[in-house]
Amino acid sequence: MPRTTTLLRSATWACALWAVIALAPAPASAKTEIHFWHAMTGQLGEATNELVKQFNESQSEYEVKPLRKGNYAETLTAAIAAYRQKQAPHVVQVFEVGTQTMLLSGAVLPVYQLMKEQEIAVEWKDFIAPVVGYYSKDGNLYSMPFNSSTPIFYYNKAAFQKAGLDPSKPPQTWKQVEEYSKKIIAAGAARCGFSTGWPSWTMVENMHAWHDQPFATRRDGFDGLDVQLLINKEFGVMHLGRLAAWQKDGVYSYGGRAGTADPKFINGECAMYIQSSALIGGFTRGVKFQWGTGQLPHWGPPYNKATSIIGGATLWVMKGKPAAENRGTAKFLKFLSESNQQMWWHVTTGYLAISNTAVKNLEAGYHFKKFPDQFTAFAQLTKGKATPNSQGLRLGNFVQIRDVIEAEMENIFAGKKATKQGLDDAVAKSNEILKEFAAANKR
């Protein structure tokens, strides 16, 4: 039966072909793969991939595979789901508000421990304090700082000029912000004075730290899980009350959560803007008018001045991987922390360089002389007086708490609730959430 034979023969060929195709990539996988999940998009995503590429080319044993898993919250959710299925990546980028969740998860290998196990020396002392403090427990660093930033003040120099203000002098106090805003609006240089990105982070969390006010009990949550918020006290009510009043006369213009207010500054609608220092890179390319930066405005006495706090994300190492793979992870993280990579990352993205050596090298290379705006964030974090109120926040379910705070800010700005009432409600709801977190993490 010739037909059957032909059929059989072609089937054999098909099998052989399939086997060749299936087995072909085998030699390439001799390198140990390190999976790295992150949430960086656009220009930041490109910079992240570039760093990974440099690491992969710098050695031949390991290959880091970067994968964008969505925004910060989605990346964390994906990592948790993968961990529960025992499919976790080696390294996952988690935003600062997820720190407490990760610390108590029992699913991570602390970075300091990883480096000790792999006998890779890292000069921990060289890292800048406000960054390390946010991610350390009992003096040990638990996750590798990757992209850290702090909110700074941006202003439109062209609008300042048009309003008869000195474009080389950003306002230093909130009183000046108000005064300048009114001049700018009166001169028709912009429709509104200022706007803000990440409302809770810039206007509540950072404003409390910057004015040396406690955000929550138990040393902002660092000392225990039985935490309660303190944002409905005198300072919080005063500051939010001013914002609400300014919202009415156009001095302030609320532009939504996360970065949705960015266009207000970019298209010239608002002359001043408070947002992450990491926007410097994007603004340098995308903003058409002359702009400058300054430190965050302060209310002055009776409030002290401390430092601002950081935001951004760190890289967490998931536990349960073989030691040989952990070695690759450790080398990758070590590579990222080295001064050359830190300098490149800072210059490219505007995120902070995390080691003092890198900052010194940048200074020696006149980088900050050439780009003074890139020094604003360092000055704000390191030149001020660090206090227990400015070291950062450690709250469970912080993502939900931020949501609660921002929802109440919207109610206050819309005039639906009085300032004190809105903040009281935010505190009551947040305390419930904190209680829930403490109960879920009881051992």
Place this chain on the structure above:
Amino acid sequence: MQRTVFRSRWLPYLLVFPQVAVTVLFFFWPALKSLQLSLYRVSPFGDHMSFVGFENFAKLLGDPEYYQSVVNSFVFAGGVTLLSVGGSLVMAALATQKIRGLSAYRTLLLWPYGISSAVAGIIFLFIFHPTYGVLPYFLSFITDYEFNWLLKGWIAMALVVTATAWTHLGYNIAFFVAGLLAIPGAVLEAADVDGAGPLRRFTAIVFPLVSPITFYLVVLNMVFAFFESFGVIDAVTKGGPGDATMIMVYKLYKDGFIGLNLGSSGAQSVILMALVIGLTMLQFRYVEKKVTYR
């Protein structure tokens, strides 16, 4: 009616197996899982699970914010259903007139259904966004009133209702067009001869005759608005401003997947499921009586 007789005893079971398997795997299994989850307090990584009985439910039922999300859901679902079923009936009536290029119109009317709800949300965002939207820009020349739904809750709600209803129009229109075409021309001609105007013809003949379809669409749109309206809300308002557009399904997503409070999220999905089942049963019991099947 002809009754199908299978010779093999197993064949019918084999034939329904795929459908049953899909239902069990993708409906009953997750439903049971969330029922189980709703009785536990779970840590984000799932390493601590403690049985808490009905505590998750008790917490929700004592939380005014949860009731607000229930109210929001009814406003949202009611608005979406009214707008998309009503709107599509009108459009279908127009699309069954004798006009030139009829099939082109009908095809175009179906298009919105092919757009995923997230994309629809983004389109609405680019049109209506207070900062970079096209419409507020032109409106600012005419009126001083700011359509700022980043702060004004009712505008945000109107926006997500319109966007969701729009994505549904195509589907509803397809059903209505079919229903309207099935109405015998002789009946309408007879009414015409009796001196009934277009409006009277519609209320006395057309509407009762398409009432089974209307009923089906109302139930379907309602269920859709409760369960699957996630994309538009996520793309446009994310539940804000305040909690003005926080509907039940979005809240349970946010608490479960962003807030990592899986126990409460499980309880919320059980409540939502019970609510929609109850609602559908009510509709079948009371509203269906007014429906004339031919």
